[in-house]
Amino acid sequence: MGKRLAKKVLLIGWDAADWKVITPLMDAGHMPTLEKLINGGVMGNFATLDPPLSPMLWTSISTGKRPYKHGIHGFTEPDASGKGVRPCYITSRKVKALWSILNQHGMKSHVIGWWPSHPAEPINGTMISNLYQRATKPINEPWPMATGTVHPAEKQDFYAKLRIHPAELTAAHILPFVPDAGKVDQEKDKRLNALAKILADCSSIHAAATYILENEEWDFVGVYFDAIDHFCHGFMKFHPPQLPPVPDDLYNLYKDVVISGYRFHDMMLDRLIELAGPDVTVMLISDHGFHPDHLRPLKLPKEPAAPALEHSPYGIVVINGPNIKKDERIYGASILDVTPTILTMYGLPVGADMDGNVMINAFEGEVKPEKIASWEDIPGDSGQHPPDKMEDPYAAHEALEQLIELGYVERPDENAEKAMQKTIAENNYYLARSYMNGRKYDEAVEILVKLVDENADATRYAMRLAHCYQTQNKVAECREVLNKIKQANEGKDMTNIKVMEGTLLLIENKPEDAMKLFEDIEKNTAGSARLNMQLGKAYLQMKRWNKAVKSFTKELEYDPGSAQAYHGLAVAQLRLGKFEAAIDNLLNAVGLTYFFPFAHYHLGEALYKIGEYAKAAEAFEVCLKMSPGINKARVWLNKIYTEHLKNPEAAQEVKQSMKDHLKGSIVVVSGLPRSGTSMMMQMLDTAGLDIFSDGVRKSDDNNPKGYYEHELVKAITKNKSWLDDAVGKTVKVISHLLFELPAKYQYKIIFMERNIDEVLMSQHKMLVRDGKAKEGAINLKLVNNYMQNIERVKKWAPQQEHVKIHFVSHANMINNPLEELQKVNDFLGGGLDIKAMAAVIDKSLHREKINK
Amino acid sequence: MELEKQKITISTRDGKAIKVPPEGALGLLAIGYKGLIAWRQARREYVQQMKKENKEVTEQANTELPEIKTDIDENDKPLREPDNKS
Numbered sequence: 001m002g003k004r005l006a007k008k009v010l011l012i013g014w015d016a017a018d019w020k021v022i023t024p025l026m027d028a029g030h031m032p033t034l035e036k037l038i039n040g041g042v043m044g045n046f047a048t049l050d051p052p053l054s055p056m057l058w059t060s061i062s063t064g065k066r067p068y069k070h071g072i073h074g075f076t077e078p079d080a081s082g083k084g085v086r087p088c089y090i091t092s093r094k095v096k097a098l099w100s101i102l103n104q105h106g107m108k109s110h111v112i113g114w115w116p117s118h119p120a121e122p123i124n125g126t127m128i129s130n131l132y133q134r135a136t137k138p139i140n141e142p143w144p145m146a147t148g149t150v151h152p153a154e155k156q157d158f159y160a161k162l163r164i165h166p167a168e169l170t171a172a173h174i175l176p177f178v179p180d181a182g183k184v185d186q187e188k189d190k191r192l193n194a195l196a197k198i199l200a201d202c203s204s205i206h207a208a209a210t211y212i213l214e215n216e217e218w219d220f221v222g223v224y225f226d227a228i229d230h231f232c233h234g235f236m237k238f239h240p241p242q243l244p245p246v247p248d249d250l251y252n253l254y255k256d257v258v259i260s261g262y263r264f265h266d267m268m269l270d271r272l273i274e275l276a277g278p279d280v281t282v283m284l285i286s287d288h289g290f291h292p293d294h295l296r297p298l299k300l301p302k303e304p305a306a307p308a309l310e311h312s313p314y315g316i317v318v319i320n321g322p323n324i325k326k327d328e329r330i331y332g333a334s335i336l337d338v339t340p341t342i343l344t345m346y347g348l349p350v351g352a353d354m355d356g357n358v359m360i361n362a363f364e365g366e367v368k369p370e371k372i373a374s375w376e377d378i379p380g381d382s383g384q385h386p387p388d389k390m391e392d393p394y395a396a397h398e399a400l401e402q403l404i405e406l407g408y409v410e411r412p413d414e415n416a417e418k419a420m421q422k423t424i425a426e427n428n429y430y431l432a433r434s435y436m437n438g439r440k441y442d443e444a445v446e447i448l449v450k451l452v453d454e455n456a457d458a459t460r461y462a463m464r465l466a467h468c469y470q471t472q473n474k475v476a477e478c479r480e481v482l483n484k485i486k487q488a489n490e491g492k493d494m495t496n497i498k499v500m501e502g503t504l505l506l507i508e509n510k511p512e513d514a515m516k517l518f519e520d521i522e523k524n525t526a527g528s529a530r531l532n533m534q535l536g537k538a539y540l541q542m543k544r545w546n547k548a549v550k551s552f553t554k555e556l557e558y559d560p561g562s563a564q565a566y567h568g569l570a571v572a573q574l575r576l577g578k579f580e581a582a583i584d585n586l587l588n589a590v591g592l593t594y595f596f597p598f599a600h601y602h603l604g605e606a607l608y609k610i611g612e613y614a615k616a617a618e619a620f621e622v623c624l625k626m627s628p629g630i631n632k633a634r635v636w637l638n639k640i641y642t643e644h645l646k647n648p649e650a651a652q653e654v655k656q657s658m659k660d661h662l663k664g665s666i667v668v669v670s671g672l673p674r675s676g677t678s679m680m681m682q683m684l685d686t687a688g689l690d691i692f693s694d695g696v697r698k699s700d701d702n703n704p705k706g707y708y709e710h711e712l713v714k715a716i717t718k719n720k721s722w723l724d725d726a727v728g729k730t731v732k733v734i735s736h737l738l739f740e741l742p743a744k745y746q747y748k749i750i751f752m753e754r755n756i757d758e759v760l761m762s763q764h765k766m767l768v769r770d771g772k773a774k775e776g777a778i779n780l781k782l783v784n785n786y787m788q789n790i791e792r793v794k795k796w797a798p799q800q801e802h803v804k805i806h807f808v809s810h811a812n813m814i815n816n817p818l819e820e821l822q823k824v825n826d827f828l829g830g831g832l833d834i835k836a837m838a839a840v841i842d843k844s845l846h847r848e849k850i851n852k
Numbered sequence: 853m854e855l856e857k858q859k860i861t862i863s864t865r866d867g868k869a870i871k872v873p874p875e876g877a878l879g880l881l882a883i884g885y886k887g888l889i890a891w892r893q894a895r896r897e898y899v900q901q902m903k904k905e906n907k908e909v910t911e912q913a914n915t916e917l918p919e920i921k922t923d924i925d926e927n928d929k930p931l932r933e934p935d936n937k938s
Contacts, residue, residue: 135924136924137924138923138924138925139923139924158855161855161856162885162888164881164888165924166922166923166924167921167922167923167924168876169876169922170875170876170917170920171875171917171918171919171920172873172875172876172877172878172917173876173877173878173881174920174922175917175918176878181918181920182918182919182920184920186920186921190925192920192922193922193923193924193925195922196922196923197922197924199881203881203888206881206882206884207884207885207888208885209884210883210884210885210886211884211885214885264878264881264882267878267879267882268882268884270882271882271883271884272884275884
């Protein structure tokens with residue numbers, strides 16, 4: 001065990017809490033407890049995951065793992081009894097939670113209201129499930145508690161009496177939220193009922209939590225409040241500033257509800273901290289934010305979990321306690337970091353299979369977290385349910401009614417089988433989104449292809465599939481899906497599809513067509529702010545850096561929390577040579593979303609440009625940790641360790657790592673145009689090598705025996721995805737494009753060297769034959785350019801770990817083919833029939849000669 | 853002794869006892885289980901006192917407050933209804 005940095009940890013969850021609401025409240029002195037907690041500790045943004053659905057998120061928080069690892073994939077799941085669907089139960093969680101690990105170490109944990117936590121697990125402590133607090137019947141009817149709501153079971157009756165029924169609440173409780181509540185016609189407007197339910201729920205959780213803190217021994221307490229989320233979903237539409245569709249009377253009645261909800265939470269927080277006692281580490285978090293401003297959607301579509309569209313991507317994190325910094329900000333934290341950080345606080349190692357990181361920057365002094373492969377491999381009493389745990393169908397039904405009432409779940413079809421199938425499909429959709437969020441696109445595609453096949457009417461599924469294909473640069477597949485979506489949605493709004501089509505045009509190297517489409521969309525959607533992101537990306541691809549800066553700046557004016565926009569802006573500034581500005585914006589990007597490999601990559605590049613080599617290396621290392629396949633980061637690291645930091649051991653490690661991450665080998669035939677590359681391609685074809693060519697460019701008088709080219713090579717600056725298909729094959733790439741070859745493959749380059757004058761003459765003849773130049777008007781300015789290009793290749797190639805190059809003399813190939821071809825054979829590892837290759841040479845085609 | 857039968861006194865941080873109103877208060881809920889029990893005790897005592905005095909027991913002990921009734925109504929619509937029905 002490592003050094004213990006916390007005596008006790010109190011983890012408080014405020015679902016949907018958002019700095020945009022909290023900050024002005026603190027400034028006005030309305031959240032003094034939270035302000036004191038922040039001033040004595042650290043605070044920051046807390047990046048959420050996609051999809052931002054609370055049961056998935058709170059399980060990621062308690063396990064440190066993404067949903068595709070932990071097993072909770074939605075709000076509901078098929079009922080094991082076959083009667084339909086039920087809310088997700090804790091028994092569906094496949095991995096250990098934080099308290100399971102603490103249990104194995106004999107620590108006492110209490111968990112109240114976590115989502116999901118029913119049936120309560122038999123931990124060393126108390127667990128009160130998320131079915132505890134919700135009243136579903138009027139006050140004059142019995143309010144039974146489902147079996148398994150409280151562990152230990154003998155305390156169930158005791159805690160039942162600490163629940164508050166909404167009907168108990170009076171005007172004294174309601175008026176602070178709705179000062180004119182007396183004017184509400186409660187027969188017509190049921191919002192006061194909804195408010196009372198939310199308040200009663202969170203007060204019940206709070207009552208149980210305060211009892212435990214004051215009366216039980218504990219090492220860890222985790223308490224979850226869903227009230228802010230519910231206040232926001234019900235009443236954020238009335239929060240100032242007034243939204244256009246909201247009538248004045250309703251706005252005036254309900255505009256204070258959200259603010260009052262937050263203020264009440266601050267009051268509860270005061271009590272929790274008081275009862276927790278001194279020297280306790282308090283961690284206050286939310287799983288996502290909630291748009292309180294112009295980003296509030298005016299309408300919600302009729303689809304499952306539509307309310308999640310009101311969520312924003314950043315929640316809150318505050319940590320206060322021994323060994324925690326004071327009055328500081330932390331950056332780049334995510335909800336996946338909670339469990340790794342708390343384990344480190346207890347001196348326990350972090351599982352390497354956890355997706356989160358320890359929030360090291362929150363701690364004073366140096367903290368070196370320990371790691372083990374996985375906590376799943378460590379035996380012990382984890383306080384989890386045994387495999388044969390019985391289900392309670394009453395609880396399942398009651399809990400489902402709860403979710404229906406909250407608007408999360410459609411009332412299931414009478415046909416239970418249909419309901420189950422719908423739930424399975426929807427959960428698979430969320431699972432696919434989770435894979436996409438973790439950049440596992442192959443896994444996402446596998447699920448989405450099946451979903452789209454089986455659910456032709458679900459455009460959402462098809463749009464995600466198209467998005468996956470687009471991210472993977474699979475243009476044809478993406479286009480096929482988009483065409484099907486268009487057919488299925490004729491007459492409906494196609495803006496999203498058109499934007500995707502525009503991006504596909506860029507991938508296909510048709511920037512002018514893409515720009516026309518984007519400009520057309522912009523005109524017809526009255527300047528949709530979200531289009532600025534797409535336009536910015538388009539300008540980046542077209543290398544129109546200043547226009548890209550304008551577009552991303554506009555996007556940031558609309559949404560200052562967009563990490564993607566900061567990154568796009570920084571890339572444009574990097575290319576414009578504005579390195580300091582680029583660094584600032586890249587730090588903004590990773591400060592918002594730390595898991596952003598390319599932001600770290602570009603940060604490394606920018607730091608390199610200003611000579612900060614050590615910091616640049618750090619940034620590249622972070623990039624590779626997140627995305628080990630980005631070999632071009634290793635190219636930079638090799639350069640930094642070799643040329644600047646003079647660290648040959650680190651350089652050697654990087655070179656080896658680069659080899660380990662190569663995706664395959666490609667033979668490249670290169671040289672200046674008209675230097676004999678087609679001839680070499682023909683020879684290699686004859687020798688039996690697999691040629692990567694599409695045959696689009698037909699043989700002609702310039703090249704009677706064929707070009708052996710592929711159209712995709714021309715667009716390599718914009719699309720490199722085709723190289724996956726070129727692995728194990730031979731491809732022609734002219735010398736000017738060699739530097740675009742990505743560092744994730746091993747290249748053996750056969751470089752044709754021909755007398756420069758012959759090259760120029762041959763090029764000129766070709767242009768004359770094609771009617772593109774006049775006889776005799778040879779462009780001599782090209783000589784310098786071509787010479788420089790070859791020099792650059794000769795300097796570049798030996799510096800690349802993933803490149804081996806062999807220069808072939810064109811003249812010697814014509815005059816002594818076997819001699820040259822033997823060297824080519826040796827270079828390629830032998831086994832080639834050099835005589836057959838030599839027979840390809842047609843001296844009559846060597847038309848432009850310089851006799852020396 | 854069962855928790856709800858214990859006499860719970862609510863005081864300020866400097867030890868001054870607070871009279872718990874029978875209609876309750878947000879502050880009592882914020883105190884947690886002790887505030888809840890003290891409020892329920894005050895409410896029971898109010899009801900007993902009104903019955904003893906043959907007076908009408910109103911929902912709101914403080915008649916200056918408006919009459920507001922909240923309860924579970926199984927016909928209530930979900931909190932978040934989609935606006936776009938298409």
